[in-house]
Amino acid sequence: MVSERGLQVLRAIVQDYVDTREPVGSKTIVERHAFGVSAATIRNDMALLEDEELIAAPHTSSGRVPTDKGYRVFVDHLAELRPLSVAQRSAISSFLDGPGDLDDTLVRTVRALTQLTGQVAIVQYPSFARANVTHVELVQLGGGRMLVIVVTDTGRVSQRMTWVGAEFDDADLARMRAALAALLVGRSVRDGLQRIADHLATVEATASTDAATAAIVRVIAEELEEFRQDRLVMAGTANLARSEADFRGSIYPLLEAIEEQVTLLRLMSEMASDEQGLAASIGRENEQFGLAEASIVASEYDATGARARVGVMGPMRMDYATNLGAVRAVARYLTRLLDEDDAGRVRGVQDDASPAQDEAGRSRGTQDEAAR
Incomplete structure (x- = not known):
């Protein structure tokens, strides 16, 4: 005792x-x-x-x-979580503030976190598999191009340009929108993917498919698959080399886990959180993942109903109090940022989909989307 x-x-x-x-x-x-x-x-x-x-x-x-x-x-x-200094909070704000889609925001998040902690920073993508599709919009861009927009009830927005090879009048566009809405709106991402698969199997079997609608449906299927994928964003791998002396063996298992992601995805998903949403997995607790000499600390963040984790990985000899405080602060900031951005993106999509928008505006939107 x-x-x-x-x-x-x-x-x-x-x-x-x-x-x-x-x-x-x-x-x-x-x-x-x-x-x-x-x-x-x-x-x-x-x-x-x-x-x-x-x-x-x-x-x-x-x-x-x-x-x-x-x-x-x-x-x-x-451990007593160390609150971040004014300078550290200002650094988080300067990294994360500003426009950007989810991908860009998560990349900036790991860059900020690795600078704060000196460890490998990891952010899980939120899984939107249980989200429901609330809106599907089609915007003609000219030259046989179509902008396909999918919105879910979590605020997640997908915008994707595809080639359909034809121009459509208002009646044809309305028909296509109605067909897509009947297929997807009110359905979960998972159910929507299954309905798309069934739909494509049916139209291919009857050889009566509308080529343009089929192309759009396939694009939507790819976007919905992205919505439910488990993925990680990481930064700061070079920090492992700087702390190599803290590992009794090789750092190769950690580098392999970073490269393949599957191991880290499982570990991040299975960590048990406390009442503050904080989690730590230390040393031999990671043995089943081949990371017995590493520690991971993480905090949950919320992406409008879809929860995921942001964390850092490094040797067991790490500053747990500082790192736990950093991941908690970044997770809270990220949650607020995504809440604000999701509301703004939904408004932006509604504006973009307006019939009154001009061709120049549509072209600029397409160029931005293609760049992303």
């Missing part, structure tokens, strides 16, 4: 080891921390911590370092 003072000794060992990368001894603890007891008493406390496998000696006669179990106790019971 570890005493309250023993836990505070563990806190001191974790903090000093993170700061110095040197094993921590009893004399150092007495000199740096105001425990008001002798080094011999601290050694007794450290012996109990070692018996509980919370600290370990990396070498004979050396000081002690935290184990992954010790880091877990620290994170769960001892």
